[in-house]
Amino acid sequence: MAGPLLPAALLLAAAAAAAPRRPCGPAGLSQDTVLGRPGANVTLTCGAEGPLNGTVAWRMEKRAPAGGRWLAGGHALLLQRLRYEDAGLYSCHAGGRTLRTLRLLVEEPPETPHVSCYRRSHDKDVLCEWRLRAKPSPGTRAMLWVKRRFTVENATEQRCRFFSKAQKFVCRVKVPPSVDDNKPLVVSTCVRNAAGGSAGEDKIITLSSILKPDPPLNVTVEALEKAPQRLRVTWTYPSSWDPRFYWLRFQVRYRPEPTPTFTEVDQVTRTWLDIHDAWRGTRHVVQVRAQEEFGHGAWSEWSHEAVGTPWTDPRDITEMGPYSSQLPTEDGAYGYGATLPPELFGDDAADGAGGAVLEASTHSVAYPYPFLVAGGSLLLGIALFIAIVVRYKQTWRLGVRRGAKPAGEGQHALVPLGPPSPSSPLSATPLLPPATPPAPGPLHVTNLDYFFSGK
Incomplete structure (x- = not known):
């Protein structure tokens, strides 16, 4: 029994999917309603039973308290170049009685909707x-229908609201908790008024594919102390997203204000980011956007722009006039030097030579410390060298004077040692005989290094 039923169910689902679209024609008009388009001409007639002479008068009724006014008489009333303000009730009168009342609608067919959905x-x-x-x-009225694809269930109908400030229709669809995020849904739209109707193309969506978070909030840019090329960007989750159950990933883009091109940083999972290549002394523009943590759906819109400037050493800032220069640093970035007044350069400040003098002067004023350190080190080295030379000179002279010994000094006769006599104690036996004065003779130099030893 299950075999024949399965093809029948498939055929039923296919027939439901291929069923004709929901009708989207113009709203029905009553017999006493006249339709006119903006800018066109329209003629209102009092009716065949009315008199044909000029005793007929027309009156237009407005909703405003003082809106009623009488118009030119005649069996037919010609209205030229219609405007939306011309819509209302028109009545013709003769002999103190109302002969006919007509409702004039001034409308044009609605635009075809091109719907987009998000969550x-x-x-x-x-x-x-x-x-x-x-x-x-x-x-003009707009409607939207949502139903699961390939099913015969009735579609959920929603009324759409027009927002004049944003110039758009918005429809809110409540999602039942049992709906699978990956099951396809069919969205149909219809916009109509008395002048006609227009249906949009059916749109196939899934709840996971239409995720689009709101932009991050409270984006701030802060300078980090003693870090002239770093900025810290912080932000918070949008109020419509609960981070206790689902997370977001973020993308940050930033640029120095002189440049129009952004640098982007992807795959940011925290709510802060340190920028390490900021321009010294330059204000930066930063924006952040968000997406579902696994990449489902679309990115949010970019947040509002936040601005910040990296930390600058107060000693490098001198406000003395309108002239300034930006000099390259050791790591290839550019930093702002001191600002110098134009009167220091005289008349040459307007030509190219003046610019060269400005750059050299700015560098020397903004960075005097390396020159002071180098000069001090050089002077200290010269003084140390002179002190060493003088010290060695004095030591050498003192060694020469001490090295001139009398002849024979330091020469002792070698006397063989014999065993001590048993009668005398060991302590009374001298180890060496008393030295005899040497005979005069020539000076014997046995160690020339002694004169240069410095002792």
């Missing part, structure tokens, strides 16, 4: 919207 988080309703090129007529 701000996993636990929010689906919002579908489309923008219009021009403001619709007051009688």
Whole structure:
């Protein structure tokens, strides 16, 4: 029994999917309603039973308290170049009685909707919207239907609301908790008024594919002390996203204000980022956007711009006039030097030579410390060298004077030692005989290094 039923179910689902679209025609008009388009001409007639002479008078009724006014008489009333303000009730009168009342509608067919749907988080309703090129007529109505694909269930109908400031229709669709985020849904739209109707193309969506978070909030840019090329960017989750259950990943882009090109940093999972290549002394523009942590759906819009300037050493800032220069640093970045007044350069400040003098002067004023250290080290080295030379000179002279000994000094006769006599104690026996004065003779120099030993 299950065999024949399965193809029948498939055929039923296919037939439901291929069923004709929901009708989207113009709203029905009553017999006493006349339709006119903006800018066109329209003629209102009092009716066949009315008199044909000029005793007929027309009156237009407005909703405002003082809106009623009488118009030119005649069996037919010609209205040229209609405007939306011309819509209202028109009545013709003769002999003190009302002969006929007509309702004039001034409308044009609505624009074809091109709908897009998004969901701000996993636990929010689906919002579908489309923008219009021009403001619709007051009688325009928009509807939206949502149903699961390949099913025969009835579609959920939602009324759409027009927001004049944003110039768009917005429809809110409540999502049942049992709906799978990966199951396809069919979205249909219809916009109509008395002048006609227009249906948009059916749109196939899934709840996971239409995720689009709101932009991050409270984006701030702070300078880090003693870090002239770093900035810290912080932000918070949007209020429509609950980070206790689902997370977001972020993308940060930044640029120095003189440049129009942004540098982007992807795959940021925290709510802060340190920029390490900021320009010294330059204000930077930073923006952040968010996406679902696993990449489902679309990126949010970029946040509002936040600005910040890296830390600058107060000793490098001198406000003395309108002239300034930006000099390259050791790591290839550019930093701002001191600002010098134009009167220091005289008349040469306007030509190229003046610019060269300005750069050299700025560098010397802004960075005097390396020159002071180098000069001090050089002077200390010279003084140390002179002190060493003088010290060695004095030592050498003292060694020469001590090295001139009398002849024979230091020469002792070698006397063989014999065993001590048993009668005398060991301590009374001298180890060496008393030295005898040497006979005069020539000076014997046995060690020339003694004169240069410095002792």
